[in-house]
Amino acid sequence: MTNCEDVLVTSPKRRRDAAQTRQDLIDVARQRFAHDGYAATTVREIADQAGVNVALISRYFSSKEGLFEACLNGAFTDVRRGAEETSPGTEDFAARLARRLGDPASDDRMRTGLLLLIRTSGDERIDQMRGEFLRTMSEKMAAGAGHPVRAEGDLLRAQMLLAAIVGIVMLRNTAGMQPLGSAGADDLLEPVTDLVAALLPRV
Amino acid sequence: MTNCEDVLVTSPKRRRDAAQTRQDLIDVARQRFAHDGYAATTVREIADQAGVNVALISRYFSSKEGLFEACLNGAFTDVRRGAEETSPGTEDFAARLARRLGDPASDDRMRTGLLLLIRTSGDERIDQMRGEFLRTMSEKMAAGAGHPVRAEGDLLRAQMLLAAIVGIVMLRNTAGMQPLGSAGADDLLEPVTDLVAALLPRV
DNA sequence: TTGAGAAGTAAACGATTGCTGACTTATTAT
DNA sequence: ATAATAAGTCAGCAATCGTTTACTTCTCAA
Known part of the structure; x- marks a missing residue:
């Protein structure tokens, strides 16, 4: 485009x-x-x-479809690795998330990986793979951010944060919405911090 | 599917x-x-x-493409109408938003309209239409929620809320992520309230 | 040096895509 | 009742899709 x-x-x-x-x-x-x-x-x-x-x-x-599956598997590894590097629960989680979202040069693989996660090929088996991965991903997110004994809705909130991240990446990359589309990491820092604080239980 | x-x-x-x-x-x-x-x-x-x-x-x-454009125009009206009915700045904005997101029967047109907003046909003119609408939409959102004199980043935060909503609808409807996919309006009320409070300036 | 197997190419296949022109059928005004 | 016109169908077009088969070219061990 x-x-x-x-x-x-x-x-x-x-x-x-x-x-x-x-x-x-x-x-x-x-x-x-x-x-x-x-x-x-x-x-x-x-x-x-x-x-x-x-x-x-x-x-x-x-x-x-085999090629798409290979791409998706690569996306799994990239997103998982990126999520481990930027794990919730750590002090500057929001700051690193904002940098990953906003800095166009840094870690483009994780962004395209995130976009791949919401693309469908029509194959049911692949959709199931994606579903499992998304669920595991949000569970890790909730576990890393929550208290040792997790509350009931923590997983739901973690999935909402994941959804928000996906939505932001999508509106930035495919829709090119301004000013969100061209906002830098520093522009995103404050709202992302508030977003994370709102959806993840305090550590 | x-x-x-x-x-x-x-x-x-x-x-x-x-x-x-x-x-x-x-x-x-x-x-x-x-x-x-x-x-x-x-x-x-x-x-x-x-x-x-x-x-x-x-x-x-x-x-x-003409059919798609007609669908998109219909989606514009639906989303605009739904946004006017559920305008930010009012007291129970978050509650009504949660109901719109969570209640499967209520206002399905607005949800499919939101999904249509992020679909592309490849036609550049249509993409431009969508871009304009998204921008206008987020501006209204920011204006309805902000102080009379808006701060610099209010529009950015409104767009992030819009992105979060789009992401939630997408992960619920196309990815079917659980438990987010089957969460009801009451389950969504608390996290949505926190989400809105975090991204929109207090009234 | 050479030949066997891997890496890559060219061309075409059947199927499906969006679309069109000639046709049939239903509705309505007179 | 019947002609005129709108509403809808049918069959097939040209283009493109994913895929396959037969072929050429490169590479490296013997």
Whole structure:
């Protein structure tokens, strides 16, 4: 839509490397799937942007859905890792969250990973995978932020915070709403702090 | 995906009524577009569910994008109306917002309207329409909730609340995350109250 | 150096997409 | 009752989708 230039354009001639090509395909596909959605993304677009032939997608991932599943698994790892680095319960949780949301250069993988989490392929098994991950994710969030003995609604509040984060990333990246779309980490610090404080039980 | 049974199945034989058929098509299309996205929805599905022939879509809306635009305009009105009925600044804003979010029967049009707001068709003009509407919407939100003289970041906070609402609706409806997905209005009341209080300036 | 297997390409396949023009059927004014 | 017109259907178009098959080209061990 906006500036989806071929970020991953490979060097004019590169040595044949199946693992590298596979990873290139995943990287390109993740961007497109996250930004445009599953159905709107074409395997030919992905292959072209990665600089390889379309047939390799079927060869390496057996289908478009297989490629999407691979992207989703990568997104799982990225989001999980990012969430562990920025764990609730620590002192400056809100500050680091604000930096992750606002700083356009830092940790773009986690943002596209978050966007991938709300994209559907139509395959029921994949949807179930995503559901499980989302639930585990929010449980960790609630556990890391709550008291040792958790209250009843803590999980609900953690899921609402997760939903808020997803919504913010989505309105920033796909809708480009201003001024939210171009707000920096420092602009986001105060409201994000209030948001976190409101939805997560005090530590 | 889940239970998309033909809600709008027309009576076995109905009198020919262009206006009614047009509206049926819009109603069906809005559901599908909001739930599955633009690209994943086919015009044949829409026509079948509405009980008419595919050609009528081209006749009444000239194209699939035209139908989507009509749906989006309808969503604008619904969301705007719903936002006016549940205006911030009033005493029980959070309570009514929680009821709108949680009560599955009440005001389904506003929820699907919200989901439509984050769906893209690829058409740049439509994206611009949506952007304008979102901006106007958040401005009204900030104006209704803020002091007469608004602070600098009020608009940003209003947009973050809007993003949070969108994220909650999305995770509830498309991802079906539990327990958020099946939380009732009373379950949502407390966290929503805290959420609103955190992001909107006190009146 | 060379040949066997991997890595990548080209072209086309059946299916499906959005859309259209010719057709049929129902409604209404006279 | 009947012609005129609107409402709706039908069949098929051209384009594009995901996928596959047959082929070429590169790479590296023997």
